[in-house]
Amino acid sequence: MRLLGKTAIVTGGGGGIGRAAAIRFAKEGAQVVVADIDANIGEETVSLIHEIGGQALFVNTDVSDSQQVKELIQLTTRQFEGLNILFNNAGISNSEVRSVDLSEEEWDRVVDINLKGVFLGIKYAVPELIKAGGGSIINTSSLLGLKGQKFVSAYNASKAGVILLTQNAALEYGKYNIRVNAIAPGVIDTKIIDNWKQNERKWPIISRANALRRIGTPAEVANAVLFLASEEASFITGATLSVDGGGLTF
Numbered sequence: 001m002r003l004l005g006k007t008a009i010v011t012g013g014g015g016g017i018g019r020a021a022a023i024r025f026a027k028e029g030a031q032v033v034v035a036d037i038d039a040n041i042g043e044e045t046v047s048l049i050h051e052i053g054g055q056a057l058f059v060n061t062d063v064s065d066s067q068q069v070k071e072l073i074q075l076t077t078r079q080f081e082g083l084n085i086l087f088n089n090a091g092i093s094n095s096e097v098r099s100v101d102l103s104e105e106e107w108d109r110v111v112d113i114n115l116k117g118v119f120l121g122i123k124y125a126v127p128e129l130i131k132a133g134g135g136s137i138i139n140t141s142s143l144l145g146l147k148g149q150k151f152v153s154a155y156n157a158s159k160a161g162v163i164l165l166t167q168n169a170a171l172e173y174g175k176y177n178i179r180v181n182a183i184a185p186g187v188i189d190t191k192i193i194d195n196w197k198q199n200e201r202k203w204p205i206i207s208r209a210n211a212l213r214r215i216g217t218p219a220e221v222a223n224a225v226l227f228l229a230s231e232e233a234s235f236i237t238g239a240t241l242s243v244d245g246g247g248l249t250f
């Protein structure tokens, strides 16, 4: 088992990619703290992990709230005596409108969750990872953090920010044996793309806009996250790993 004895937090652990990663981590022997703003789906992930004999705990968390993130880290270290892996994955999309039509409130919400949420995770987890002698942080960016797309200004900007925040943290904490990497998924089959799926005109195009001509599964993203979390990636930090079926090259 690749994560035996490790403690991992997965934010957005009730959703598609977060759930797949939480289950994958648990199968590899990690104790997993599932953090999500939605208690129902978060608890469901924990039940799924228990069903396969894994160890997991749900902590209701809004990643954009400093106090809640601080408490998430405190609860985790108290429960499992330390922290080794943080998957900063919670995220939301924005309504597809031009920047001029996007409300300031929505801009703030998207950036607060997608970018500030990652900053808060790093801010409160790093001291614990230092105590543990090192660790791995994986941040969820997006293909849309590497490439502009019309009508998703806040999402584009927040996910691009995640990539440089990742490099920044890699540089700041490398000397403590903390590796910080990002993943940049393409179109993955989760709830976040429900709106796109309902668009009969655009979906056939969007769903085949990569070299492999198909969308990805949460499990395929979880495999990449597991690799970055594990010792197999011991000399990889500051990187952004595309998991997009070749979407960036398309």
Ligand SMILES: NC(=O)c1ccc[n+]([C@@H]2O[C@H](COP(=O)([O-])OP(=O)(O)OC[C@H]3O[C@@H](n4cnc5c(N)ncnc54)[C@H](O)[C@@H]3O)[C@@H](O)[C@H]2O)c1
Binding pocket: 011, 012, 013, 014, 015, 016, 017, 018, 035, 036, 037, 038, 041, 061, 062, 063, 064, 089, 090, 091, 092, 093, 113, 140, 141, 142, 143, 144, 184, 185, 186, 187, 188, 189, 190, 191, 192, 193
């Ligand atoms: N699915 C895709 O095509 C795709 C592509 C690129 C990047 N991503 C990113 O992957 C990550 C996971 O998304 P997903 O595709 O699994 O979608 P999802 O909607 O299934 O999962 C997102 C999860 O985040 C949780 N969440 C939302 N706001 C939160 C908050 N403030 N605090 C804590 N949890 C919160 C939701 O409850 C949900 O469980 C997101 O950051 C998303 O932007 C997804």
